[in-house]
Amino acid sequence: MNASHLFELMIAMLPVIIALHYLAQRFGLPPAVSLLMGGAVMAFLPELPAFSPDPELMLVVFLPPLLMDGAWNISVRHLQRHMLGITSLAVGAVLFTTIVVAVVTHWLFPDLPWAACAALGAIVSPPDAVSARAVLQRVKLPRRLLMLLEGESLFNDASGLVLFRFAVAASVTGTFSAEQALQSFVLLAIGGAAVGAAVGAGWVIVARRLDDDYLVIAATLLVSWAAYILAEHFHFSGVIATVTAGMICGTYQHRIFSAAVRMRALSFWTMVIFLMEAAVFMLIGLSLRGVVDRAGGFSFVLHQMVGPALMVVLALLVARFAWIFLSDAVIWLCRRLGMRRYRRLGARSAVVLGWVGVRGVVTLALALSLPANFPARDFILVTAFAVILCTVLVQGTTLGLLIRWTGLQPPESDKARLSMSEAEATLMQAQLKVIQALAYDASGELVHPMLLEQYTRKAAAYCNYAGQEEALTPRIHAHFDLVLAAIGAARAELRRLHRVGDIDEHMMATLQKNLDLEELNAIALRS
The missing domain is CATH 1.20.1530.20 (Na+/H+ antiporter like fold)
Structure with missing residues (x-):
């Protein structure tokens, strides 16, 4: 051959x-x-x-x-x-x-x-x-x-x-x-x-x-x-x-x-x-x-x-x-x-x-x-x-x-000390500490109120979810199903804008990449 x-x-x-x-x-x-x-x-x-x-x-x-x-x-x-x-x-x-x-x-x-x-x-x-x-x-x-x-x-x-x-x-x-x-x-x-x-x-x-x-x-x-x-x-x-x-x-x-x-x-x-x-x-x-x-x-x-x-x-x-x-x-x-x-x-x-x-x-x-x-x-x-x-x-x-x-069957000792939701809550707490420390300027004035509010809310949500996965999972799925539906609507609008000539190929690729990252994040959080 x-x-x-x-x-x-x-x-x-x-x-x-x-x-x-x-x-x-x-x-x-x-x-x-x-x-x-x-x-x-x-x-x-x-x-x-x-x-x-x-x-x-x-x-x-x-x-x-x-x-x-x-x-x-x-x-x-x-x-x-x-x-x-x-x-x-x-x-x-x-x-x-x-x-x-x-x-x-x-x-x-x-x-x-x-x-x-x-x-x-x-x-x-x-x-x-x-x-x-x-x-x-x-x-x-x-x-x-x-x-x-x-x-x-x-x-x-x-x-x-x-x-x-x-x-x-x-x-x-x-x-x-x-x-x-x-x-x-x-x-x-x-x-x-x-x-x-x-x-x-x-x-x-x-x-x-x-x-x-x-x-x-x-x-x-x-x-x-x-x-x-x-x-x-x-x-x-x-x-x-x-x-x-x-x-x-x-x-x-x-x-x-x-x-x-x-x-x-x-x-x-x-x-x-x-x-x-x-x-x-x-x-x-x-x-x-x-x-x-x-x-x-x-x-x-x-x-x-x-x-x-x-x-x-x-x-x-x-x-x-x-x-x-x-x-x-x-x-x-x-x-x-x-x-x-x-x-x-x-x-x-x-x-x-x-x-x-x-x-x-x-x-x-x-x-x-x-x-x-x-x-x-x-x-x-x-x-x-x-x-x-x-x-x-x-x-x-x-x-x-x-x-x-x-x-x-895998024994209980094979399991990690923290569950996935507990580990996620720990990571979010670490992020919140940084935001809380840097959200104020040298004079003590709050200069990043939206970030502080956003991370405080997310940290509370993660901590609330840890330990209550079964009860809260249906609500989490419904939330991210709605997010994915919104991303789908954005994709359809993006294709329309490109089809009628309102945006060029470079802008199309950039916006498509942003939507891809947003969708991957939503899918990961939903699972």
């Missing part, structure tokens, strides 16, 4: 993505499921040539911005609080799963070298950040569980990549050193964190000096690729570098971004992430045809490879559950011995945590990057795709049912 055909394919994917997202919303399915299936169906259309993605290109194009978006919004305070659990999942679970999958694969194919079996384990062991986001954004989980899953998906690729590289090297050279692998992992992690911190600090310095909103947003997008590519250039972990840079940028954006930049950046990032996540699942589906063709055709795959591949999927699932329940048992034992610093997950949380190991683009990219002469390469490709299909289609569609079945 040449560059022109690839571009035409990407354009053709856009209406398909829109249609599949619409169908997913209508039937209550995770969008990732409909996109993956849609891509798989498109892959076998006779008019389309076989699609063979470049694995390195897929990783460098899609992974950094998607990791950046996840790290941008993660709570650093909660991440630190749950770092032990995240490390257990991102390193311990990946290593344990790799070993289990390697053992099962060697049992299925005794003639297959252990290094090749370990390579398959490393390919399928780390849950994918993109797939996890696609699944988790549709469910409501306790904060601790959510932090464990988000943190795991952001950091586990680094451990999976290290295991994969050493397994491939061992297959080629016939030697393996556990000590060297551990040293390499530590070096990759520390080096990646250092590069990410440097890139994030550089963004903070640059963003503070850029006056143009669009330059700030462009610099923010550049950070993800800069951190990833720079770290990979020095043979460090691009994943950890991107996550570190994203957390730094997310922490400082509240001090750097103006209101205009934040609104524009949010709209821009929302669209970029939407298109990238959709494209990832479509491309994974489109690559199915190439995987099947390389493995010897659909009939051969169905009769010779599907059974062993499903055994690997089952081993993958069992290994994750075993690690999570074993870790929870260790915590229980520590608490029995008097070490009460750590809390158990409990059976309900452990079941849900074990079920959310969804694989995606990283698994496919690693499988495709295997050398052409690698032992059992075709089987590894088919198995990698089977893991992606099973985890996305089965676990992704049943997660909501599992949460309802277990009765898992």
